[in-house]
Amino acid sequence: MLESRDDQLRATHEPTSLLQLARHYLRDLVYGANDGVITTFAVVAGVAGGSLSTRAVLIVGIANLVADGLSMGVGNYLGIRSQESARKAQHLTEEEPFPVRHGVATFLAFAGAGAIPLLPYVITGPSGPFVLSMLLAFVTLFAVGAARAAVTDDRWWTAGVEMLGLGVVVMTVAYGSGMVTAALLAE
Numbered sequence: 001m002l003e004s005r006d007d008q009l010r011a012t013h014e015p016t017s018l019l020q021l022a023r024h025y026l027r028d029l030v031y032g033a034n035d036g037v038i039t040t041f042a043v044v045a046g047v048a049g050g051s052l053s054t055r056a057v058l059i060v061g062i063a064n065l066v067a068d069g070l071s072m073g074v075g076n077y078l079g080i081r082s083q084e085s086a087r088k089a090q091h092l093t094e095e096e097p098f099p100v101r102h103g104v105a106t107f108l109a110f111a112g113a114g115a116i117p118l119l120p121y122v123i124t125g126p127s128g129p130f131v132l133s134m135l136l137a138f139v140t141l142f143a144v145g146a147a148r149a150a151v152t153d154d155r156w157w158t159a160g161v162e163m164l165g166l167g168v169v170v171m172t173v174a175y176g177s178g179m180v181t182a183a184l185l186a187e
Contacts, residue, residue, distance in 0.1 A: 014098070022151045028105040030163075032072060033144045036114025038167050039068055041137040042174035044117050048130045049178025054121050057129075061118045065111050073107030116140045134171070141167040 015021040022029075043064050047057045080099035087094065096102070117137045120129035145163025149156035 019151060025102065025105045026148065026151055028076060028102045029109045030144060030148060031076070032069075032106040032109030033113035034141070034163060034167070035072060036065070036069065036110035036112070037117060037137050037140050037144070038170050040064055040114040041117040041133065041167075041171050044121070044130065044133050044137075045171055045175035046178030046181075049175045050182035054129065057121050058118065061121070065114050065118075069107045069110035069114065072110050073103040076106040077103030113140055113144060137167070137171065138164060 015024040040061055043061050044057055047060060077099045080096050080102055084094055084096060084099065117133045117140075119136060120132035123129075124132065142160040142164040146156040146160035148154055148159045148163075152159070
């Protein structure tokens, strides 16, 4: 009995265990989670730096989760499709037959991790959610980085510190840009 091309591709490209699944989608998950936490916290930091309301944080933060998350997922899908098309034009074998799954993984990681910095604004209300949001963002970045070590040769603490350190740099710039913009626009 002959297997269809789709069955052959699934057999050679689709992971069969949880470890293989994590390794196969690792780039998408880390990329999505990292950007989700950082851009959502950048929104929180920018809005807080600009002394805007909790309502503004939630509106802009949720809009960011949906729009940027979808944009990243679609961008990842289109990037893989483009790469596969280029490989086909060069008469090379297909590497990734299911780009939509990578797009979905990127979106889900973005939205899931990106929602964490918004939680204090939903739960605590107006009394001091920024510091808790920042701490949750730091913990999430470290945890995602450290989790990479479960499927790579990295040490958990160096992977966690690397992701946290780079995230802190971006978050600091976001907060500062919110403060500077608010000062420049002050009437």
